[in-house]
């Protein structure tokens with residue numbers, strides 16, 4: 299992966315941090331984009347392959363600036379990982395205008411804006427887009443109307459873009475995790491009055507394999523899908539959820 303360049307959003311916590319560290323370890327030069335200044339900056343100390351960009355990615359302009367910053371720094375882009383996301387537990391009646399618009403903005407529109415900016419650069423390198431969706435982009439989840447709508451949108455955006463760019467050598471895939479032990483899982487548990495440990499234990503029980511997925515396992519799937527070994531995989535939405543959506 300020497301000299302290949304990856305741009306990863308949502309880098310300052312959870313799955314994003316694991317992806318950044320895995321890709322840097324595999325030899326990618328990584329632009330780690332995070333919203334939290336201090337936590338994003340910490341990533342720079344972890345590897346000389348990591349540079350950072352701090353900001354909110356909800357506007358088209360921020361997304362254009364982020365991709366432009368990557369090209370200014372490295373002169374190329376080989377892999378875009380759209381990983382940043384938010385989750386608010388709410389059924390339709392509980393979903394305020396703000397929850398709806400923020401969830402769609404971060405989970406669906408930002409991956410679209412970033413992908414649109416990235417395609418001209420990825421085309422030059424036969425690059426890859428990986429969208430971290432969710433198994434709740436494949437099946438419905440209770441009390442997650444905006445989240446499921448956004449992640450289902452990401453899955454079909456992935457497939458549409460894969461078809462548009464297959465003959466240009468650009469691959470586009472979605473990764474669909476089930477419960478992963480990250481701050482998002484803790485926050486979802488907290489909303490139901492559970493501590494972090496209880497939330498993980500409950501999620502473990504709900505998984506056919508008896509445990510939740512680790513951020514490092516998601517990062518390993520990213521590394522594989524980004525590699526030439528996955529050259530024939532495009533337009534796929536791949537669950538990594540211990541069999542959760544198998545039934």
Ligand SMILES: NC(=O)c1ccc[n+]([C@@H]2O[C@H](COP(=O)([O-])OP(=O)(O)OC[C@H]3O[C@@H](n4cnc5c(N)ncnc54)[C@H](O)[C@@H]3O)[C@@H](O)[C@H]2O)c1
Pocket residue numbers: 307308309310311312313314332333334353354355356381382383384385404430431432433474475476477478479480481482483
């Ligand atoms: N943890 C799970 O159980 C789980 C399950 C399925 C899918 N996912 C998906 O995995 C991805 C990563 O989630 P995670 O579990 O690591 O959660 P997390 O809360 O630890 O990380 C989410 C990241 O997104 C960033 N982010 C949110 N809004 C942003 C904005 N406006 N601008 C820039 N960055 C923003 C946050 O700063 C954070 O770094 C998300 O897309 C999430 O939907 C997570």
